[in-house]
Amino acid sequence: MSTEGPATDLAPADAAAGQLLTARGLRAAYGPTVAVDDVALTVGTGEVLGIAGESGCGKSTLAAVLSLTARPPLTVLGGDLTVDGQHLDLAGRPPRTWRGGVVSLLPQGAMNALSATARVGDMAVDVVRAHRGRVPRSVALDLLADRLDALDLPRRVIGAYPHQLSGGMRQRVVTVLSTLLDPRLLIADEPTSALDVSTQRALVELLRELVGRGLVGGIVFVTHDLPVLRAVADRIAVMYAGRIVETGPTAALVDDPRHPYTAALLSSVLVPEPQVRRRRIGGIRGAPPDLADPPAGCRFRPRCSLATDACTDDPPAVGDPDRYATCWWTRDHPDERLEPSL
Numbered sequence: 001m002s003t004e005g006p007a008t009d010l011a012p013a014d015a016a017a018g019q020l021l022t023a024r025g026l027r028a029a030y031g032p033t034v035a036v037d038d039v040a041l042t043v044g045t046g047e048v049l050g051i052a053g054e055s056g057c058g059k060s061t062l063a064a065v066l067s068l069t070a071r072p073p074l075t076v077l078g079g080d081l082t083v084d085g086q087h088l089d090l091a092g093r094p095p096r097t098w099r100g101g102v103v104s105l106l107p108q109g110a111m112n113a114l115s116a117t118a119r120v121g122d123m124a125v126d127v128v129r130a131h132r133g134r135v136p137r138s139v140a141l142d143l144l145a146d147r148l149d150a151l152d153l154p155r156r157v158i159g160a161y162p163h164q165l166s167g168g169m170r171q172r173v174v175t176v177l178s179t180l181l182d183p184r185l186l187i188a189d190e191p192t193s194a195l196d197v198s199t200q201r202a203l204v205e206l207l208r209e210l211v212g213r214g215l216v217g218g219i220v221f222v223t224h225d226l227p228v229l230r231a232v233a234d235r236i237a238v239m240y241a242g243r244i245v246e247t248g249p250t251a252a253l254v255d256d257p258r259h260p261y262t263a264a265l266l267s268s269v270l271v272p273e274p275q276v277r278r279r280r281i282g283g284i285r286g287a288p289p290d291l292a293d294p295p296a297g298c299r300f301r302p303r304c305s306l307a308t309d310a311c312t313d314d315p316p317a318v319g320d321p322d323r324y325a326t327c328w329w330t331r332d333h334p335d336e337r338l339e340p341s342l
C-alpha cells in the first residue's frame with residue numbers, strides 16, 4: 001500500500017498504541033539555523049531506533065531535544081513528546097522528574113561525561129540525589145552495586161576514579177550511571193564513536209541487555225556509523241538537513257533503500273548484490289545545505305542524481321508510518337530499486 005502526504009502526517013501520531021515514545025513537530029534552532037525541522041518519530045517498547053545521517057544533519061540536536069538537555073544557543077521552538085503515556089509539551093519547562101527518570105542522555109565521549117575528580121560511587125550518589133532528593137548515600141551506593149551485579153560488571157569500579165578505568169569500562173560506567181534511575185527512554189548520542197570494535201560490541205551488548213531486562217524501556221541511538229546501527233537498531237530513521245527522509249525496519253531499509261539519500265549513505269559501506277538490478281544512485285556529491293537557508297522542496301535535490309523539476313515542491317511521504325521515504329522519485333517508481341553506488 002502506498003500512502004502520500006507530508007511526512008509528519010504519516011509519522012506516528014496515529015500509531016500511538018503500544019508505543020513507548022511518540023514525538024511530534026520537533027523544531028529546534030541555533031539562531032537562524034533550524035537544525036531540527038518538524039521531526040516526528042516513534043519508538044516501540046523494547047525497541048532500539050537508530051538515527052543515521054551525515055555530520056551536520058541535526059542528529060545531536062535531535063538527541064538534545066529528545067533528552068531535554070537543550071542549552072543556549074540551542075532553542076527548542078516546539079513539539080511534544082509522549083513517553084509511556086506521559087505527555088510533555090516542549091514549549092514549557094520540563095518537570096524535574098522527566099530528565100534522568102523518564103528520558104536520559106548517554107552522551108558522546110565517556111571521559112568528558114565523567115568528573116575527573118570524583119569516584120564512580122560519588123557520581124552515582126549525585127545522580128540519585130538530583131532526582132530523588134537527599135536519599136542516604138548508602139541507598140545510592142547499594143543501587144549502583146546491584147546494577148553492576150545485574151550487568152556482570154565489577155563492583156570495584158565504585159571506588160575508582162575515571163582515569164583508573166579502561167576506555168571501554170568508562171563507557172560502560174557512563175551507561176550504568178545514565179540508566180541508574182531506569183529511564184523509560186535512553187537517548188544515546190554517538191556512544192561508540194571513540195571506541196575500538198570490540199569495545200563497541202561490548203557496549204552494544206550492554207545496551208541490548210538493558211532493554212532486554214526492561215531496565216530501559218527503549219533507546220534512540222544516534223550515529224553516523226551505519227554498521228553499528230545495523231548491529232544495534234531494530235529500526236532506522238535517516239535524517240537529512242534537519243528532517244527525517246526515510247524510516248523503516250533495519251533490514252528492509254538497508255536491503256532496499258527507498259530514498260536516494262539513504263542509498264547514497266549506504267554506498268560507502270555496503271556491496272550491492274550483482275544479481276539484483278537496481279537504479280544506480282551517484283555517491284554523495286557536494287555538501288548538505290545551509291540550514292539557515294535550505295533549498296525549497298526536497299532538501300537533497302541539489303545533490304541528487306534523480307532530481308527533476310517536481311523536486312522543488314515538498315516531497316510526499318510514500319509508504320506507511322513504519323516504512324516511508326519522502327521522495328518524488330520513489331512515488332513515481334514504486335517497483336524500481338535503488339542501488340547504492342560504490
Ligand SMILES: Nc1ncnc2c1ncn2[C@@H]1O[C@H](COP(=O)(O)OP(=O)(O)OP(=O)(O)O)[C@@H](O)[C@H]1O
Pocket residue numbers: 030033035053054055056057058059060061062073224291
Ligand atoms: N552550538 C552551535 N551553534 C550554532 N550552530 C550549531 C551549533 N551546534 C550545531 N550547529 C549547527 O546545527 C546543525 C546540526 O548540527 P548537529 O551537531 O545537530 O548535527 P549532527 O548530525 O549531530 O552532526 P555531528 O555528527 O557532526 O555532530 C549544523 O548545521 C551545525 O552547524
